[in-house]
Structures are given as structure tokens and as C-alpha cells.
Amino acid sequence: MLSNLNVEDILFIDIETAPQQQDFSELNDDFKKLWDKKSTFFRTEDQGPEEVYERAGIYAEFGKIICISAGVITQKQGERFYRVKSFYDDHEKKLLSQFNDMLNKFMSHPGKRICAHNGQEFDYPYIARRTLINGLPLPKSLDIAGMKPWDLKDKLIDTLQLWKFGDYKNYTSLSLLCAVFNIPTPKDDIDGSQVAKVYYDDGDLNRIIRYCEKDTLAVANLLLRYKGEAIIPMENMIIA
Template identity: 65%
Template sequence: MLHNLNIEEILFLDIETVPLAPEYAELTEKWQQLWEHKMQFQINNGEPAEDLYERAGIYAEFGKIICISVGYVIQKQGEPYFRAKSFFGDDEKKLIQDFFNALEGFARKGKRRLCAHNGQEFDFPYISRRALVNNLTLPKMLDIAGAKPWEVKDILIDTLQLWKFGDYKHYTSLSLLCELFNIPTPKDDIDGSQVAKVYWEENDIDRIIRYCEKDTLAVANLLLKYKGDKIIPFDRLEVV
């Protein structure tokens, strides 16, 4: 199956998300109650709701997207390069709509598949949920609510699911697989746990964008490794 994948038809994707508010104390009373209900198991085990709030960004109901980076493989003088583009900012509705508009253009260029690491359980549903919250119409590629796995397997590719080989219990991070396959890691500055701090406290969106773009290349390189092809070094990452 992997050897049949045309790498140049695939649009690689990564998103960065943060809690909707900088701190738990800034939530309304109702939203604090909803968060406590969501985290009731952890709270019952002695973890304060305030401390748990740093995890809010991973839940589409309590977080928001601040960056979507996409990238694709191109050939230049017989060598593979990676071209990346990011959609980012404080206006979540605008960045998602800009991303949806770009998907149409990418599709016209033959990029009709999306690939992410853990995309099936995180990136793809998160984007779709936040789009609905922002009253946006889902593009056909992501309008998959209720679809069976075999109905979307040719459209949405997940490098984590490919690594599972049918093992539903097994989770392996992108960082671990990069180390395992000797892929240069994108975690050379920040990691996902630091994104909210960099966004809310340091107001450094550029740092987050660079991190997100490097992650898209890491996902592409992981799929290339699965296929037995050579990887693309970071000095061949072009940002447009």
C-alpha cells in the first residue's frame, strides 16, 4: 500500500492550538464549571482545575487554533524539496477560512490528500470542530462526519495509524518516531507543551510558526521513511 502513495499528491499538515483564555481565572463561571466537569476524574484524584487548564488547548471545546501549516514535496534539479505555507493569527475564523480557500487551490494542483501525525484523532477533527464553532462551511475533504474509515483512507492519511499496523491501543509520538528513524527532529526550539506559554505570555507567534512548519516536514519525512525513500533535510525547507 505505501509504495503506491504518490508523495507529490499529498499535502502535509500540522496545527498548533492554545487554551481559549490565558488562565483558568479568566473563564466565566459557567466555563469554569464546564471545565471542572470535563476534568472531574483528575480533580477527584487531587489535581486542581487551575493547574489542569494548561491542557485545555488539546480540546476543541476549550481551545482554539493559532496556526495551521501545510507543505508539499517538489522536485528541483532531481532533488526533493519541501515547500511550506502557514495560516496564523489571533483571528481563528479568518485563518481557518484562509486555509479552506487554499485547499481548493492545492486541489487544482493535484494535492487532493491530507497527511498528519495523529491527524485522525487530533488535527482533522479539531479543524472541523473549530470551523463549525466559527460558522464556517467544511470543505469536501473534511466533511467526513459519520464516514467509515475505508471511505476516507484515500483522502486523509495518518502516519500514526500507518505505524499502528492495526493496533488500536498503541500511541507513538512524532518525536519518538523521528528518533527511531534517525529523522532530524523539529523539536530544536519548543515543543507542544510550551506553545500556550509562547503565545499567551511571550506573544511570539513567529516562533510557533517556525515550529509548526518544521513539524510538517517531519511528518513528510516519516512517510518517506515508511516508503523507503530518502528524507528531505531542513535546509531544503522553503517557506512561501
């Protein structure tokens, strides 16, 4: 499969999410009860639901998307470049509408695919769920409810699933695989666990956007490494 992939036909994406509200106390009574019930599966006995609310952004029912970055590999005079565009807004419906329109146009061309790390378990279903919650039509490529993983291979690529080679090992992070394959990553970035704080406490959406964009380049470079090809240096990333 890897040998047949044309990397220039792939849209590499990453999403950043945050809890619906900055603090647990801002939830209405119904959602406080629902989060209390949901969080019993992972919080310790001495923790209350408010103490683990920062994890709410992981769940589409309690979180929201604040940024989606999408990039493609291009060539100019034999040299590869990475062109990336981000969709971001405090109003989730607006960014989803813009991203979904772009995705539909991109995927309307034959042979096009989407790629994300852990996309099968996170990015793809999260975008689809939040699209429906916001009352928007699903992009055709993400209208995948009920489909089997092997039915998705012509549309959706997941660098985590490729790394599993059919086994059932635990999650392997993008940062670990970048280290394994000697893919340079910026050392001054935030990580996923800090996104909610940077968004709500610092109000620094631009920092989150840059982090999201660099993650999509890391995914693209990981796929290139899988194929035994040279990676694209950070200085060849073009922000649209």
C-alpha cells in the same frame, strides 16, 4: 498502499492550539463549570480545574487554533524540496477561512490527499470542529462526520495509523518515530506542551510558527522513510 502513494500529491499539515483564554479566571461562569466537569476525567483529587487549564487547548470546545502549517514536496533538477506555508492569526476565524480556501483548491485536483501525524484523532476533527464553531462552511475533504476510517483512505493519511499496521497499540509520538527512523529534528525547538506558554506569556507566535512548519517536514520525512526513500534535509525547506 504505501507503494502507491505519490508524495508530490500530498499536503502535509500540522496545527498548534492554545486554550481559549490565558487563564481559567478569564472564563465566564458557564465555561468554568463545564471545564471543571471535563477536567475531572484527568486531574488528580488534589488538583482544581484551574491547575490543569493549560490542557484546555487539546479540546476543540475549550481551545482554539493559532497556527496551521501546510507543505508539499516538490522536485527541481532531480532534487527534492519541501515548500511550506503557514496560516496564523490571533483571530482564529481569519486563519481558518484562509486555510480552508487553500485546502478546497488543493483537494479539487484529482488524486490529492492530506497527511498528518495523529490527524485522524486530532488535526482533522479539530479543524472541522473549530470551523463549525466559527460559523464557517466545512472544507469538502473534512466533511467526514459519521464516516468509517476505511472510507477516508482516499482523502486523509495518518502516519500514526500507518505505523499501527492494523493493531491497537498506544499512541506513538512523532518525535519517537523520528528517532527510530533517524530523521533529524531541531534540538532548540519547543514542544507541544510549551505552546500555550510561548503564545500567552512570551507573545512569541513566530516561534510557534517555525515549530509547526518543522513538524510538517518531519511528517513528510516520516512518510518518505515508510516508503524507503531518502528524506528531505532541513536546508531544503522553503518557507512561502
